[in-house]
Structure formats: C-alpha cells, structure tokens
Amino acid sequence: MEPNISRRVHIAWWPDPPSEPTNTLVLTSKACQYVDIRILMPPEGQTTALPNKGEPIPPVLRAGMPDPSAAVHESHEPVSSLEWAFAGTSSSHLVTDEGDYPFVRSTWEHWIDSKTDSSVRDQGDMWPQEDGVHTMEYGEMINPATGLLTRYEERWANDEVLTTDYEDGERVCVVLKLHSPEHHARGMIIRVGHLCQGILKVGSELSCERWRYGTEYSTADAPAAKVDEAKHSWKREMKMGRFFLPCAATFNVNKLDPDDGDQTVEHGEYEWHFTEIETW
Missing domain, CATH: 2.40.128.310 (Protein HRI1, C-terminal domain)
Structure with a gap:
C-alpha cells in the first residue's frame, strides 16, 4: 500500500455518543510501520496549541481521579496531556465469512507503547465509506475512563499526502x-x-x-x-x-x-x- 496519513474524526464508547477528546494522527509507511500519537485537547475556551516545550511526560490521570493532586498522591505520578502514543507494525486481511459483507480486519503490534513496557497487540474491523475518504473502525478495548473492556467505534479520515517545495513534486x-x-x-x-x-x-x-x-x-x-x-x-x-x-x-x-x-x-x-x- 501507499504510505498514508490517518486523522481520527471521532471515537464512541458504546452506548455513549461520538466525540473527539484528542488530536490524533497516525503516519503509516509502505511496509506498514506506523507512529500513532494522541494528545488530549484542552478544556473549551483554552488555547488549542499542542504542548511544545519538551518537558518530561508524566502519565495520564487514572479513572476516577479528577483532581491532579489525587493522581500524584495515589499513583505517585503527575498529570499529562498525552493520551496515548505507540508505534510498531500493522497488518490487514480481508474477512469474507463473518456477516453479509466483506470487511478488512487490521492488527497493530505495539513495539513501543506509552502505557506499558509489555508487548501489545490490538485489532479492529475496518469499513471504508462510500466517500472514499473516511473509514469506520469497530472493535473492543479498555475504556480509559472506566478501565473496562468496551465496544467502540472510531471514524478515520485519510488526509492528503502533500509534497515539499524542494522535492520536485514527489511525495x-x-x-x-x-x-x-x-x-x-x-x-x-x-x-x-x-x-x-x-x-x-x-x-x-x-x-x-x-x-x-x-x-x-x-x-x-x-x-x-x-x-x-x-x-x-x-x-x-x-x-x-x-x-x-x-x-x-x-x-x-x-x-x-x-x-x-x-x-x-x-x-x-x-x-x-x-x-x-x-x-x-
């Protein structure tokens, strides 16, 4: 496949409605190596600029800890605007024997993961949309707000890959x-x-x-x-x-x-x- 840029449009933890609490971007190479970085958006009314000072990353607040000082006390960890960052290799295959319509099942191996030092693999079912730009992903994973395994849906947009001015129009x-x-x-x-x-x-x-x-x-x-x-x-x-x-x-x-x-x-x-x- 061609290298691509995927931008998440929304996530919905069923049965809750869709929302997008992060700035999430995934870059994937021809050999299916990828880097996925998800930054929590600031509260409404605050600056939308992403963190850019290079300060050490403290882990994210745990579920049920709305007060940052509580997170420090109970987990001995301060608060971060990094929701999740991981990188590794992905793979996909066509599924034709589940349901009435074929779909693509994708797997992401986490060679690096901000949340754990252990090897991680997650999986989602991908349904390209008729507009040729968006893809719906369905699966199950741990909801960070509850700590429970929950069904989810994510809507992804394939952003255009642009050239730089000094590379003769080549991507x-x-x-x-x-x-x-x-x-x-x-x-x-x-x-x-x-x-x-x-x-x-x-x-x-x-x-x-x-x-x-x-x-x-x-x-x-x-x-x-x-x-x-x-x-x-x-x-x-x-x-x-x-x-x-x-x-x-x-x-x-x-x-x-x-x-x-x-x-x-x-x-x-x-x-x-x-x-x-x-x-x-």
Missing part, C-alpha cells in the same frame, strides 16, 4: 528506527509527505514529536502592506518529553541514496537506522 516517506537493548531504548520516526512524527522510549520514559511542512508569510508593519515574502519550512508543532529525536534527518531525502546500504544517524549513544526511503 516522500522515510522511516528511522532505533533499537538499543543495552540502553533499554526503542524509537521510531516516520515522515509521510509534509508530516513527521517520532517516539523514543528509554526505560519507561517517553518522548514524542510532531513536525509539519508549511508556508509562513512575512508582512511589513503597515496595515496596507501586502505579503512580501513566503517562507517554506518545517516547523515543530508538538514536543513532549526531554529526549532528542532526529526528525530533521528525514526532511531532505535528496541527501539519501536508497541503494547505499545501511544508513544511520548518530546522536550521543544512540544510532538510528533508515529502514525505509520511498518516493512516489
């Missing part, structure tokens, strides 16, 4: 991967077109980032002034956690040769490997 996908057992470290960075996301977990401590390529316009101070310059650049729009992630290494694939063997990015004690470089 690009790049994957960087880190596995360092001696440091108890795992990391994955995926760039799909104009978006890049990364997760790094060292021990039980996690960091994650999201970058977006776009256009910024600079204007003069005079009210009647017109746009005088367009600046095209990558901009970090989210960073949580204190670790460095070499997302910028994926920004210019013109410097990379897919046939040049094992290519790496080194930072400190860590060595990241390019596992995919795709243009289409």
Whole structure:
C-alpha cells in the first residue's frame, strides 16, 4: 500500500455518543510501520496549541481521579496531556465469512507503547465509506475512563499526502528506527509527505514529536502592506518529553541514496537506522 496519513474524526464508547477528546494522527509507511500519537485537547475556551516545550511526560490521570493532586498522591505520578502514543507494525486481511459483507480486519503490534513496557497487540474491523475518504473502525478495548473492556467505534479520515517545495513534486516517506537493548531504548520516526512524527522510549520514559511542512508569510508593519515574502519550512508543532529525536534527518531525502546500504544517524549513544526511503 501507499504510505498514508490517518486523522481520527471521532471515537464512541458504546452506548455513549461520538466525540473527539484528542488530536490524533497516525503516519503509516509502505511496509506498514506506523507512529500513532494522541494528545488530549484542552478544556473549551483554552488555547488549542499542542504542548511544545519538551518537558518530561508524566502519565495520564487514572479513572476516577479528577483532581491532579489525587493522581500524584495515589499513583505517585503527575498529570499529562498525552493520551496515548505507540508505534510498531500493522497488518490487514480481508474477512469474507463473518456477516453479509466483506470487511478488512487490521492488527497493530505495539513495539513501543506509552502505557506499558509489555508487548501489545490490538485489532479492529475496518469499513471504508462510500466517500472514499473516511473509514469506520469497530472493535473492543479498555475504556480509559472506566478501565473496562468496551465496544467502540472510531471514524478515520485519510488526509492528503502533500509534497515539499524542494522535492520536485514527489511525495516522500522515510522511516528511522532505533533499537538499543543495552540502553533499554526503542524509537521510531516516520515522515509521510509534509508530516513527521517520532517516539523514543528509554526505560519507561517517553518522548514524542510532531513536525509539519508549511508556508509562513512575512508582512511589513503597515496595515496596507501586502505579503512580501513566503517562507517554506518545517516547523515543530508538538514536543513532549526531554529526549532528542532526529526528525530533521528525514526532511531532505535528496541527501539519501536508497541503494547505499545501511544508513544511520548518530546522536550521543544512540544510532538510528533508515529502514525505509520511498518516493512516489
């Protein structure tokens, strides 16, 4: 399959109505490696800007703990706006013998998971919609608000993969991967077109980032002034956690040769490997 960008539109824990409490984005490569990051939205009326200071990520409030101080006292953990972040490999197959209509059953292996240090696998049934953009997902998983296994539905939108101005109209996908057992470290960075996301977990401590390529316009101070310059650049729009992630290494694939063997990015004690470089 082609690399893709999936944005969650809503989730519904049955029998409750749909809502979207997070900013959720999933980037998936041609080889079905993925990075899924879900940031809790702030209360209504507050800024919608994503966290971007790189402060250490404390775990999320437990169910039934509306007061942050209670969470610290009972779980010895402060509060975070990270709802969930995980990365790994997905797979899908067509199901034709359950019900009247065929559908796609997808499985996600969590090689990195912000909620646990154990291996995780989850599964959902995918139903593409007639508009060709949206997909409905149905399944069961633990509702974080109740701690109970609950049926759910999620609506996903496939966002357009955009090119950058310096890559001659080609869309690009790049994957960087880190596995360092001696440091108890795992990391994955995926760039799909104009978006890049990364997760790094060292021990039980996690960091994650999201970058977006776009256009910024600079204007003069005079009210009647017109746009005088367009600046095209990558901009970090989210960073949580204190670790460095070499997302910028994926920004210019013109410097990379897919046939040049094992290519790496080194930072400190860590060595990241390019596992995919795709243009289409």
